[in-house]
Amino acid sequence: MIFQRAVRREFTHLAAGVFTALFAIMMTTQLIRLLGDAAQGRVEPDAVVALLGFSSLNYLPVLLSLSSFVAILLALSRSYRDSEMVVWFSSGLSLMAWIRPVLVFVMPLVMTISVLSLFLSPWALSQSAEFRDKLSSRHDAGQISPGIFQESSAGERVVFVEGIDADTSNVFNVFVNEMRPERLGVTMAASGYQEVAANGDRFIILENGRRYEFPPGSAEFRIMEYARHAVRVETKEVRGIAPTPRTMPTLALLPIDLPVYRAELLYRFSFPFSAIVLALLAIPLSFVNPRAGRSANMLIAIFVYLIYNNLVTISQGWVASGKVSFAVGVLGVHLFMLCLLPLMFYQRIAVSSFARLSR
Numbered sequence: 001m002i003f004q005r006a007v008r009r010e011f012t013h014l015a016a017g018v019f020t021a022l023f024a025i026m027m028t029t030q031l032i033r034l035l036g037d038a039a040q041g042r043v044e045p046d047a048v049v050a051l052l053g054f055s056s057l058n059y060l061p062v063l064l065s066l067s068s069f070v071a072i073l074l075a076l077s078r079s080y081r082d083s084e085m086v087v088w089f090s091s092g093l094s095l096m097a098w099i100r101p102v103l104v105f106v107m108p109l110v111m112t113i114s115v116l117s118l119f120l121s122p123w124a125l126s127q128s129a130e131f132r133d134k135l136s137s138r139h140d141a142g143q144i145s146p147g148i149f150q151e152s153s154a155g156e157r158v159v160f161v162e163g164i165d166a167d168t169s170n171v172f173n174v175f176v177n178e179m180r181p182e183r184l185g186v187t188m189a190a191s192g193y194q195e196v197a198a199n200g201d202r203f204i205i206l207e208n209g210r211r212y213e214f215p216p217g218s219a220e221f222r223i224m225e226y227a228r229h230a231v232r233v234e235t236k237e238v239r240g241i242a243p244t245p246r247t248m249p250t251l252a253l254l255p256i257d258l259p260v261y262r263a264e265l266l267y268r269f270s271f272p273f274s275a276i277v278l279a280l281l282a283i284p285l286s287f288v289n290p291r292a293g294r295s296a297n298m299l300i301a302i303f304v305y306l307i308y309n310n311l312v313t314i315s316q317g318w319v320a321s322g323k324v325s326f327a328v329g330v331l332g333v334h335l336f337m338l339c340l341l342p343l344m345f346y347q348r349i350a351v352s353s354f355a356r357l358s359r
Contacts, residue, residue, distance in 0.1 A: 004101055007075070011105045015071035022063045023056070030055045043132075050131060057124035061117040065275040066305070068109050069282050072102055073301050076286030095349050098283050106279040110272045117271035118250045126247035146171075156180065159204075174206055176231055187211045187229065195230075204231045263320035266329045270312045273334045278305065281337065284344035308337055 034051055037043040043051065076098065079085045088097075146164045151157070162173035171194075176187040189209030196202050206229045214221030245253065245264035253261050285301040311333045319329035 004104070007101045008105050010075050011068075011071050011102075014074050015067045015109075018070045018074075019063055019067035022067060026059050026063065027052065027056060047131065051128055054124040054128035054131070057116070058121045058128075061113045061121060061271040064109055064113050064116070065271060065278060068106050068275060069278040069301075069305065072105075072279055072282035073286050073298065076283060077288050077297060080286065080288035095283060095345060099280065102279050102283060103276075106275065110275050113275050114272040117268045122247060122249055122268070129244075129247055171204075174204070174209070176204075176206075181216075183213050183215055185211060185213045187231065189229070202232075205229070206231060259322045260320050262326040263316045263329070266319050266326060267312075267316050269330055270316075270334075273330075274308060274312065277334055277337050277341075278308065280341055281344070284341070284348045287348050308333070311336070 030052055031048070034043060034048045034055075038045045038048055076085075079088070089095075146161050149158055149160050152159075156179050158177040160175040161171045164171050171192050172190065174187075174189045174192050176185075178185040178187070187206065187209060188211075189206035191208065192204055192206040194202065195205050207227065209226060209229060211224045211226065211229065212221055213224070243252075245261050248261075248264075250265070250268060253265050256262075281304060282301065285297060285304060288297050315324070315329045315333050318324045319326055324332070
């Protein structure tokens, strides 16, 4: 009992340290990407924190699964290096005896990963997509920033404003480039302001300007000077995002018998299954030969982890294309990796037995 508590404590401390490091790396990379989008005008600066939170929820299943795998590897590898495994085997205990404490440690994490991958991660993806859609609609509705070329969501109009009043009502030195199939138009104005019609339509009213129009591919054009010109901002009605397999709730995916939706279900179910299999694989992979390099087993473990993830991705692609059934896709990869466990345990137990006999 004391041993069980000590082992779980060591697993927990190592997993917390590994998770903290991985989470910090993930948050840093996502923050850099979102700040880059905000600097280019694709994301509002006020939305960076919210989008960062949604992104972190989406990556939590991967981080937790990887953290438990690495924590078990580090703990058992330390036991080999400190010769604790020699005492373990000399006491008549087998490497198989580590399965119970490893499963006791990993099962709460598997339950957490299941909740995250099946419910919270799809919710975070849908909220992030909806949040971006609302920001895009608000951005297209006339939220003008000075000194930035702003493109409409449909890509048919680019607006540049050199200056803007403190109350954001009046703008100065406005440039509008409109691209239509039948003509191209460039509108310039010394000043302007925003106006909302009675029906809710928003207009940018340009004053004392000039407009150039010409058909695409033609050298002919016409020039128009105006005292007042209204540019209607085609505001998008915020109706929410179109549901996709990635953003749909798991319960909504279950009754849909289509390959793409089944592939998304396979992806979500793979996280808890792979967390259990990886935790068990970490037991034989943690073997350290004192005469060899200490990092050799870690390199092999990383290689096995990459192969496992790639097999899951390939299986998901096959299910999405209809090459294999959902049941084969879900069970095939995980059963294949489980079948490797007896061989790996047998190899490690045989090596340990030979080492004891040679002494």
